[in-house]
Amino acid sequence: xxxxxxxxxxxxxxxxxxxxxxxxxxxxxxxxxxxxxxxxxxxxxxxxxxxxxxxxxxxxxxxxxxxxxxxxxxxxxxxxxxxxxxxxxxxxxxxxxxxxxxxxxxxxxxxxxxxxxxxxxxxxxxxxxxxxxxxxxxxxxxxxxxxxxxxxxxxxxxxxxx
Numbered sequence: 001x002x003x004x005x006x007x008x009x010x011x012x013x014x015x016x017x018x019x020x021x022x023x024x025x026x027x028x029x030x031x032x033x034x035x036x037x038x039x040x041x042x043x044x045x046x047x048x049x050x051x052x053x054x055x056x057x058x059x060x061x062x063x064x065x066x067x068x069x070x071x072x073x074x075x076x077x078x079x080x081x082x083x084x085x086x087x088x089x090x091x092x093x094x095x096x097x098x099x100x101x102x103x104x105x106x107x108x109x110x111x112x113x114x115x116x117x118x119x120x121x122x123x124x125x126x127x128x129x130x131x132x133x134x135x136x137x138x139x140x141x142x143x144x145x146x147x148x149x150x151x152x153x154x155x156x157x158x159x160x161x162x
Contacts, residue, residue, distance in 0.1 A: 003084065009037055010045045010083040011076075014054060014131050018071040025064030045083070052082040071132035080126055087119055 012035050020026055028046065032039045046065050049055045056068040067074075129139055 003080075006045060006048075007080050007084040009035070009041060010049060010079065011131075011134070012037075013042060013045050014049065014067070014071075014074065014079065015134055017055065017065060017067050018131050018135055020066075022067050022070055025058060025062075025066040027064040031065070048082050049079075052079075054079060071135060072130050074131040076126040076129050076131070076134075077123060079131065087115075087122060 013031055016031050016034050017024075017026055026034075028039050028042050031037070031046075032042045035042070046055055046057070050057055050065070050068075053068055054074060055065045057063065057065050133139055
């Protein structure tokens with residue numbers, strides 16, 4: 001499972017702006033230099049974040065990009081959605097039909113519960129934290145309890161043995 005570079009870089013751009021402070025702006029070249037990203041990539045990401053309401057832009061000599069809201073109000077799930085979308089959505093099955101128009105497992109899919117479960121786990125984590133939490137370093141590893149069931153070894157009595 002992978003998260004895209006766009007999601008990673010989008011979060012990094014927001015964190016850079018949050019470190020600067022709400023109401024304080026940064027230019028694309030400043031963010032680009034600070035984060036080691038190309039200016040064109042930063043511009044693309046900031047355009048997405050601006051359309052989504054997370055950053056505001058100001059034109060002119062003293063212009064740039066600034067946070068449009070407090071970092072504590074930016075839930076990671078909401079930020080990641082416009083940057084890359086959900087890992088599993090209803091359209092997922094429509095995109096993975098194989099060579100047919102409709103998936104052959106449309107009514108009896110054994111994989112859909114797996115993808116839904118993974119999406120719910122991810123939503124549970126990214127829905128719990130904000131950009132401010134990233135700044136404060138309060139993100140904790142999830143406490144996922146894995147249960148592994150093992151079969152007990154079977155003892156075979158061999159009359160010819162020993």
